[in-house]
Amino acid sequence: xxxxxxxxxxxxxxxxxxxxxxxxxxxxxxxxxxxxxxxxxxxxxxxxxxxxxxxxxxxxxxxxxxxxxxxxxxxxxxxxxxxxxxxxxxxxxxxxxxxxxxxxxxxxxxxxxxxxxxxxxxxxxxxxxxxxxxxxxxxxxxxxxxxxxxxxxxxxxxxxxxx
Numbered sequence: 001x002x003x004x005x006x007x008x009x010x011x012x013x014x015x016x017x018x019x020x021x022x023x024x025x026x027x028x029x030x031x032x033x034x035x036x037x038x039x040x041x042x043x044x045x046x047x048x049x050x051x052x053x054x055x056x057x058x059x060x061x062x063x064x065x066x067x068x069x070x071x072x073x074x075x076x077x078x079x080x081x082x083x084x085x086x087x088x089x090x091x092x093x094x095x096x097x098x099x100x101x102x103x104x105x106x107x108x109x110x111x112x113x114x115x116x117x118x119x120x121x122x123x124x125x126x127x128x129x130x131x132x133x134x135x136x137x138x139x140x141x142x143x144x145x146x147x148x149x150x151x152x153x154x155x156x157x158x159x160x161x162x163x
Contacts, residue, residue, distance in 0.1 A: 016053040073157035074115035
């Protein structure tokens with residue numbers, strides 16, 4: 001690693017290792033601490049981009065400041081795979097697929113989700129309803145009954161009751 005690369009990786013604003021060393025005791029879960037300790041002391045740490053170090057710092061701050069790992073679904077998951085907003089083209093396709101449906105189901109799209117504001121809650125509930133109604137039209141719909149709420153609602157996940 002040349003001098004420029006070393007400076008880039010140790011730039012103070014994005015130095016995840018430094019952040020971790022200052023904050024590691026704020027994490028009570030010993031397995032979580034151990035995994036993170038292993039990562040910051042591994043060769044992989046130096047192969048991780050500065051962007052990901054910055055994202056790690058942001059994510060770990062969310063864990064510290066917003067309810068810990070038990071609120072994962074309302075903190076980190078919102079950054080990556082809980083969709084609170086979508087493009088018009090995506091919504092229009094979902095709605096077009098339902099134009100000839102005779103039943104729209106029973107949803108509480110006005111439910112206020114814990115840790116989401118009202119706008120985010122309604123967007124989440126509406127999108128979840130549209131995705132469900134589209135799934136209901138597919139042959140894979142029967143497989144939804146193989147899923148358990150316990151496996152998907154363990155981190156204060158947002159949810160709505162459907163039908």
